[in-house]
Amino acid sequence: MLSTYQYPKFDYVRPPELDEGRDGHYPVVIVGAGPVGLCTAIDLARQGRQVLLLDNDDTVSIGSRGVCYAKRTLEVLDRLGCGEEMVQKGVSWNVGRTFFREDEVFNFNLCPEPDHHRPGMINLQQYYLEDYLVQRARKLPNLEMRFRNSVIAVTPGEDQASLRVETPDGTYTLTTDWLVVADGARSPIRTMLGLDIDGKIFMDRFLIADVVMKADFPTERWFWFDPPFHPNQSVLLHRQADNVFRIDFQLGWQADPEHEKKPENVIPRIQAMIGDDREFELEWVSVYTFQCRRMNRFNHGRVLFVGDSAHQVSPFGARGANSGIQDADNLVWKLALVMDGKAPATLLDTYGDERGFAADENIMNSTRSTDFITPKSRTSKTFRNAVLGLAEHHAFARALVNSGRLSVPSFLVGSRLNTADDAVFAGNMVPGAPMDDAPIATADGESWLLQVLGDRFQVLHYVADAADLDAASVAALQSLAEGAIPVEPIVVAARGQAPAGLRTLTDAKGRIRERYDLQPGTTYLVRPDQHVTARWRALDPARVRAAVARATCNA
Amino acid sequence: MALNTQPNLFEPGKRYFRAFSPGDDFYEALIETHRELSDEQSEMVNARLILLLANHIGDISVLREAMSIARAGVASKD
Numbered sequence: 001m002l003s004t005y006q007y008p009k010f011d012y013v014r015p016p017e018l019d020e021g022r023d024g025h026y027p028v029v030i031v032g033a034g035p036v037g038l039c040t041a042i043d044l045a046r047q048g049r050q051v052l053l054l055d056n057d058d059t060v061s062i063g064s065r066g067v068c069y070a071k072r073t074l075e076v077l078d079r080l081g082c083g084e085e086m087v088q089k090g091v092s093w094n095v096g097r098t099f100f101r102e103d104e105v106f107n108f109n110l111c112p113e114p115d116h117h118r119p120g121m122i123n124l125q126q127y128y129l130e131d132y133l134v135q136r137a138r139k140l141p142n143l144e145m146r147f148r149n150s151v152i153a154v155t156p157g158e159d160q161a162s163l164r165v166e167t168p169d170g171t172y173t174l175t176t177d178w179l180v181v182a183d184g185a186r187s188p189i190r191t192m193l194g195l196d197i198d199g200k201i202f203m204d205r206f207l208i209a210d211v212v213m214k215a216d217f218p219t220e221r222w223f224w225f226d227p228p229f230h231p232n233q234s235v236l237l238h239r240q241a242d243n244v245f246r247i248d249f250q251l252g253w254q255a256d257p258e259h260e261k262k263p264e265n266v267i268p269r270i271q272a273m274i275g276d277d278r279e280f281e282l283e284w285v286s287v288y289t290f291q292c293r294r295m296n297r298f299n300h301g302r303v304l305f306v307g308d309s310a311h312q313v314s315p316f317g318a319r320g321a322n323s324g325i326q327d328a329d330n331l332v333w334k335l336a337l338v339m340d341g342k343a344p345a346t347l348l349d350t351y352g353d354e355r356g357f358a359a360d361e362n363i364m365n366s367t368r369s370t371d372f373i374t375p376k377s378r379t380s381k382t383f384r385n386a387v388l389g390l391a392e393h394h395a396f397a398r399a400l401v402n403s404g405r406l407s408v409p410s411f412l413v414g415s416r417l418n419t420a421d422d423a424v425f426a427g428n429m430v431p432g433a434p435m436d437d438a439p440i441a442t443a444d445g446e447s448w449l450l451q452v453l454g455d456r457f458q459v460l461h462y463v464a465d466a467a468d469l470d471a472a473s474v475a476a477l478q479s480l481a482e483g484a485i486p487v488e489p490i491v492v493a494a495r496g497q498a499p500a501g502l503r504t505l506t507d508a509k510g511r512i513r514e515r516y517d518l519q520p521g522t523t524y525l526v527r528p529d530q531h532v533t534a535r536w537r538a539l540d541p542a543r544v545r546a547a548v549a550r551a552t553c554n555a
Numbered sequence: 556m557a558l559n560t561q562p563n564l565f566e567p568g569k570r571y572f573r574a575f576s577p578g579d580d581f582y583e584a585l586i587e588t589h590r591e592l593s594d595e596q597s598e599m600v601n602a603r604l605i606l607l608l609a610n611h612i613g614d615i616s617v618l619r620e621a622m623s624i625a626r627a628g629v630a631s632k633d
Contacts, residue, residue, distance in 0.1 A: 368579050371586060379589045379597035383582075389628065399562040399578040411572045428572055 004212060004242040004283060005127055010058045010134070012148040015165070017172035026052045027339060029163065029176040031151050031189060033057075035066065035126065036307030036324035037182030038133035042080050043332040045143035047455065049339065052176070053143065054165065056150035060134070063284040064125035064210050067238055067246050068318035070407040071111065072434060074118040075530065076329045079454040082136040083118070086129060090122030091239050096221035098403045102228060105391035106401040115511045116437045117448040121221075121318070121406060123240045125210075129321075154179070154192050154303070161302045178335060179303045182324075187309035195300065199293020199363070202314060204374050207249040207260050207287050211270055213280035214243060223403040225373075225388055229272040234373050234403075237273075244283060247273065248315075250374065257287035290314045292367050294359045298327075298352040306331060311359040313366040316373060316404035323362050326409060327355050333455075333528035337552055342484050347553040350417055358410040365405045372402035409434035412531060419525075419534035419547040426517040435530045438511035442504070443497070449512060450530060452505065457487040457548055458526050461539050462518040466493035466504045474500050476541045485548055487525070492518065527551060558620040 017024045030041045033055035041053040069077075069086065077083035098106040110120025137143050152171065153164035161179040165172055181189045190197065222237040224230070233250035240246055249269055251260060259265060266285055274280070294311035298304065307324030331351045337343035375381035390397035411433050412418070418431035429436060437450045459480055463469055469491060477489035478500065490505060491498040492512055498504045507513055516524060525534040525547050534547035549555040564577040571577055588604075589597045609618050 365579070368583055372582070377589065377597070378594050379592070379601075380586050383585065387582075390624075394560040394624070396560050396562050396564075396578075399564075399575065400582055402575070402579060402582070405573070405575050405579070408573060413570075433572075 004244055005125065007059050007062070007127065008131060008134075010145070010147040012058060012168060013146065014169050015146060015149065015167060015172055017174060018167070018169055023162075024052075024172070024174040025160075026050065026174060026176045028052070028178040028180065028335070029054065029161075029174065030180040030182055031055075031163075032182035032184060032307075032309070033130070033134070033145060033147070034061070034182060034184060034307070035129055035133065035321045036328055037180070038130065038137060039076065039080060039325050040180050040182060040306060040328040040332060041143055041145075042082075042133065042137050042140065043328060044336065045137070045140040046080065047332070047336050049142065049336065051140075051143045052174075053137070053145045054149040054151060054163075055145070055147050058147040060130035061126040063286060064127065064240060064244065064246060066126040066129070066318075066321040067123050067240055068322075068406070069122050069124055069129065070318060070322045071116070071118045071120050072407070072409040073322045073325045074122065075437070075450050076325050078118070078451060079329075079530070080136065082132055085132050086124055087118065087122055089128055089132075089241050090124035091219050091241060092119035092122050093219045093221065093239075094120040095218075096223065096403070096406070098401055099222070099224045099227060100385075100388035100391070101226050103392055105388055106398045106403075110406060115439050115509055117439075117450065118437070123238050123246070125240050125242075125244065126321070128241060151183075151189060154189055156193065156301055156303050159302070177302065178339065180331070180335075181303060181305045181309050182307050183309050185308040185312050187305070189303075190295070190305065190309055193300070193303065195295060197293050197295045197310075197312075199291055199312070201289065201291045202370055202374070203253040204370075205251045205253060205255045205257065205260075205287055205289055206315075207251050207255075207266065207269070207285070209247050209249075209266050209270060209285050210240070210283040211245045211247060211280045212243055212283050213245060213274075213278060215245065215274070215278065217245070225384075225403070227273075229275070230269065235273065236403075251287070255287070260287055261285050288315075292363045292370075294356070294363060298355055299348045304331060304335070304348065304351070310355075311363070313362050314370045315366075316369040317362070317366045318404075318407045319362040319366050322407035323355075323358060326358065327351075329529045330355050337485070343552040343554060350415065350553065354410075354412050354415050354417075357412065357414065361410050362407075369402050369404045373404075417527075417533055417551040417553075419543075419550055421535065423537040425535065427515060429516045429524075429532050429535075431532055431534055433532045435526060435532060436515040438515055439508050440512070441506040441508040446508065449505070452490075453526060454530050455528050457485060457528060457551070459487050459489050459539075459544055460492050460505075460512075460516075460524040460526065461489065462492045462513070462516075462522045463520050464494050465496040466491045466498040466502075466506075467496035469498050469502070471499075473539055474498070474502065476539055477502060479541050480544055483545070485552060485554075487544060487548060525551070556614055556617055558617050558624070560624075 045051045150166045155162040224235045236248040238246040298310045306327040413432040480487040521538045523539045533551045
């Protein structure tokens with residue numbers, strides 16, 4: 001098979017513990033250098049923590065695997081300092097089209113609003129994502145990566161966890177204050193600890209083929225129900241980087257994976273789909289089944305589970321890697337505060353609660369998509385085909401067509417970290433909301449709201465003209481920067497520069513005011529992971545401090 | 556009143572952040588209503604459901620329009 005990508009081979013370095021004859025101790029150890037483990041490690045290391053990342057392999061993901069990276073993921077990667085290269089290499093798209101037999105019945109736009117920095121989705125082979133994350137990680141001197149270091153035993157304790165690690169040169173022991181488990185869907189560590197993960201297996205098989213070809217398919221997601229070239233089943237087409245196309249054929253439960261994977265059986269399916277004799281080459285073929293399941297709890301004392309080790313979904317909706325990276329986004333600031341002694345360990349329970357809520361939402365949405373795509377009964381299939389038949393002419397039916405509800409972040413409205421509104425606001429930027437992006441202008445030029453937010457608590461205080469900010473407000477905003485958990489004050493204004501050197505964002509197109517329903521005096525408190533946690537119609541530093549205490553379990 | 560064929564599903568008191576959510580809530584409940592029924596039982600459930608909903612709608616002109624759209628394209632002679 002052809003290869004458009006040269007797999008890197010990461011050097012194995014003999015760990016010092018083998019020679020020093022003593023156990024190493026680290027403040028935080030992360031196991032698994034997939035997308036989620038790498039993001040967790042990078043985020044912690046960026047924030048000055050000493051991080052050890054262990055992986056049992058010495059290269060990136062074999063095969064393209066996770067392909068779709070959502071807007072929210074790109075915003076997290078931007079915060080980690082590596083979003084731009086992903087977007088440059090990946091294929092950006094917003095439009096998905098759904099076909100029933102020969103006709104288009106429905107299309108959607110993931111980002112129908114203007115003035116957002118990142119697209120609804122990019123398609124990028126997982127090996128590129130991991131490759132770029134490893135490159136980003138290498139720039140962080142306090143992040144040590146150890147390849148071909150395989151964890152073979154874990155002993156959790158009250159104040160730390162102990163790991164037995166196997167290398168080509170022998171085994172060693174290390175201890176860590178915090179163990180982040182990112183070792184994937186089969187999670188050996190979850191198994192070692194005897195922890196359960198519950199859910200269901202779906203009785204269906206899917207063939208995925210990565211095909212290299214020159215094709216003029218537009219950069220859109222195309223999904224077919226019951227197409228003439230693959231009757232009674234579904235087909236999904238995505239364009240990736242390097243003219244690689246991902247084609248996903250539903251096969252049914254009875255299909256024989258070994259038979260279906262043979263090139264002589266795959267090639268005719270692809271020829272039937274592209275419908276002409278253009279040349280193509282197979283790059284990677286796999287047959288998969290899937291399950292939807294999650295652990296009851298994601299945090300177990302000193303052991304924290306993230307990504308597929310904690311929860312899995314069907315692939316329809318790209319809610320696997322995307323939700324895992326949001327786990328990292330949610331966990332890291334909380335873990336950093338707990339490690340610094342600035343928040344109690346109960347803050348980590350809210351990681352489990354918030355990401356458990358998100359996992360339930362992801363499992364619900366991907367299960368619904370799966371049930372629509374692969375109906376389980378005759379009646380279910382009749383309803384499905386009735387929806388598809390009505391969809392061409394009737395808008396209500398188009399809204400019911402479900403070929404995958406693509407990854408979007410959860411609104412954490414039920415989180416105990418939120419402070420309830422005491423005033424009326426229009427729009428969706430409620431406490432718990434993942435923040436909407438918007439264009440801004442600053443002293444340094446044009447940028448985006450989400451490019452300047454993150455990594456710490458911040459307050460956004462709105463006035464029409466920043467230059468008019470009164471002395472009392474200036475003093476109040478400045479006072480927030482002091483204290484154990486500092487809050488960075490930011491003035492948002494239609495025009496002007498705030499006095500006393502206060503950071504000022506100009507709402508260049510009025511989108512912040514529109515999306516956040518800003519009025520003069522409106523004040524938002526936002527979390528280090530770019531979620532709203534409290535908002536008021538006037539600035540009151542005491543209430544801001546109370547909301548910070550609540551958002552860090554210090555209340 | 557004419558038949559409304561625009562998206563119209565909602566649940567009182569529930570706030571939706573995604574446009575697809577109310578329709579998906581309904582569709583899941585619909586399929587769940589048929590869980591573990593035989594095909595014959597499902598047909599009976601569907602018939603009863605139509606009768607209940609028709610009575611709730613009340614306006615026979617609306618029902619005639621819906622019946623006409625539902626039939627169009629299903630029987631070959633239409």
